[in-house]
Amino acid sequence: MEWPNHGGQPETMRQLFKMEKDREILDFSANINPLGPPSWLKETLRNHYDTITYYPDPTYLSSSVSVANYEGIDAGQVLVTNGGAEAIFLVAKYFEKGKALIVHPTFMEYERACQHYHIDVEDVFYEPKNGFQLPLTSIREKLTKTDVIFLCRPNNPTGTIVKEEDLRLLLEEGEKTGTTIVVDEAFVDFLPSSIPSLVKWLRTYSNLILLRSLTKMYTIPGLRIGYMMANEPIINALKDEQIPWSVNSLAAALVPKLLEDTSFVEKTKGWLKEQSQYVFRSLTDLDFHIYPSSVNFYILQDKKKNTNELFQFLLRHGILTRHTHNFKGLNGEFIRIAIRSKEENEQLISVLKKWRNES
Numbered sequence: 001m002e003w004p005n006h007g008g009q010p011e012t013m014r015q016l017f018k019m020e021k022d023r024e025i026l027d028f029s030a031n032i033n034p035l036g037p038p039s040w041l042k043e044t045l046r047n048h049y050d051t052i053t054y055y056p057d058p059t060y061l062s063s064s065v066s067v068a069n070y071e072g073i074d075a076g077q078v079l080v081t082n083g084g085a086e087a088i089f090l091v092a093k094y095f096e097k098g099k100a101l102i103v104h105p106t107f108m109e110y111e112r113a114c115q116h117y118h119i120d121v122e123d124v125f126y127e128p129k130n131g132f133q134l135p136l137t138s139i140r141e142k143l144t145k146t147d148v149i150f151l152c153r154p155n156n157p158t159g160t161i162v163k164e165e166d167l168r169l170l171l172e173e174g175e176k177t178g179t180t181i182v183v184d185e186a187f188v189d190f191l192p193s194s195i196p197s198l199v200k201w202l203r204t205y206s207n208l209i210l211l212r213s214l215t216k217m218y219t220i221p222g223l224r225i226g227y228m229m230a231n232e233p234i235i236n237a238l239k240d241e242q243i244p245w246s247v248n249s250l251a252a253a254l255v256p257k258l259l260e261d262t263s264f265v266e267k268t269k270g271w272l273k274e275q276s277q278y279v280f281r282s283l284t285d286l287d288f289h290i291y292p293s294s295v296n297f298y299i300l301q302d303k304k305k306n307t308n309e310l311f312q313f314l315l316r317h318g319i320l321t322r323h324t325h326n327f328k329g330l331n332g333e334f335i336r337i338a339i340r341s342k343e344e345n346e347q348l349i350s351v352l353k354k355w356r357n358e359s
């Protein structure tokens with residue numbers, strides 16, 4: 001069977017599993033904030049309707065300045081992109097024909113982008129027995145022949161977080177070996193405030209590139225907004241590679257407004273804390289194997305029965321989760337599940353109870 005590459009495709013799954021057209025599907029496969037978009041967004045989009053009749057400012061100055069102010073860096077260290085996805089491909093272009101390390105299981109677009117730009121990729125794997133910690137020794141051994149390392153923090157799909165001290169060590173050694181560390185922080189906004197972004201390190205390490213997405217937190221994957229942060233020479237080089245006007249004018253106009261809405265982010269963190277406590281407690285009571293995640297998704301394995309069968313059981317009961325067949329190192333042995341609204345999470349737990357009772 002040809003599994004879809006990404007989550008959030010209920011219609012494709014409906015067809016793949018030959019489900020009736022009117023069968024309702026709750027989508028736990030996409031890791032998007034269920035609280036969004038923010039309530040003011042529709043009206044603001046309407047108010048900015050006229051901007052679509054003009055080309056956007058090709059330098060995206062106003063959005064870059066708002067990102068810089070929000071992050072406490074210079075506008076020259078920011079590049080606004082058409083979602084985190086464009087940022088990933090731009091970074092790969094920067095290392096065209098070079099050598100990369102990708103730490104798996106992780107978001108598959110790093111690999112696709114590297115293939116696209118003829119980058120020679122070596123795979124390394126997080127250590128599941130150690131809660132998906134970084135395979136530090138094996139990475140350090142490879143540094144001298146590595147131009148770039150792709151890391152996702154918090155990591156998709158595991159929801160785990162590479163330790164700061166491990167990263168610091170890699171950045172310091174990477175400065176000597178000419179290795180850049182790309183850290184995709186697409187889900188960083190979901191973390192508790194006690195685990196901050198690495199943005200403060202941009203001042204210290206010129207070999208650090210950070211990637212961000214606004215589509216997850218604000219529930220706007222269709223609008224496409226992200227940005228990257230790095231030292232000015234890297235940002236300038238990447239600007240030259242970016243397709244002109246790649247961020248549309250509505251998306252660009254929204255950047256300052258989204259970043260100003262810190263109360264929406266706080267509300268999201270409150271929901272996440274409450275709901276993840278409920279979900280993780282219930283799953284542990286039901287004897288499922290889960291890894292501690294600090295973000296809005298987690299991976300789960302059934303210790304007692306085949307997880308693939310569980311995936312299909314959930315789907316038959318109208319719950320779509322994310323298969324892991326195309327995550328290297330997971331190979332379909334887990335499913336990734338999003339944390340959704342209270343009602344949806346309760347529905348998930350009740351179907352999982354049914355699965356347990358029928359097992």
Ligand SMILES: Cc1ncc(COP(=O)(O)O)c(C=O)c1O
Pocket residue numbers: 082083084085086107152156184186187212213214215216221224225226
């Ligand atoms: C880790 C990670 N980075 C980047 C992206 C791309 O996000 P977007 O292009 O919507 O900003 C995704 C999307 O799923 C992701 O999971």
